[in-house]
Amino acid sequence: MNEHAICYAEMGTTDLAVSKAFYSSCFGWEFQDSGPDYAMFGTHDFGGGLTTAIKPSADGTRLVVSVASIPAKIKEIEAAGGKAVGELIDIGNDMGYYQYFQDPVGNQLAVWSKTAD
16 A cells, blocks of 8 residues: 555546446446445546535546547547536646546546647
């Protein structure tokens, strides 16, 4: 265990099935249901959960997901019911690029890549 590393995140949802379908389609996340109002997900680097116990948020902490191509991923996000928010942002200092997006229930996240294409 890496002490003090962020190891888990929860996102609110108003519709667990819609959120699971969206993140499975766009990012390949796999879910394990833990009751009717909670589903855990994991990637090789990180884990979290979707829950109806908290509200979706576009104003708070944002998760940033690493992707190979921001434009290609934004197309996938839009095809799955999400939407791009704003424009592609150059972080500067050779740190890469990011773009915000909103999922179908209202959470705002971002995708990040080292390159703009």
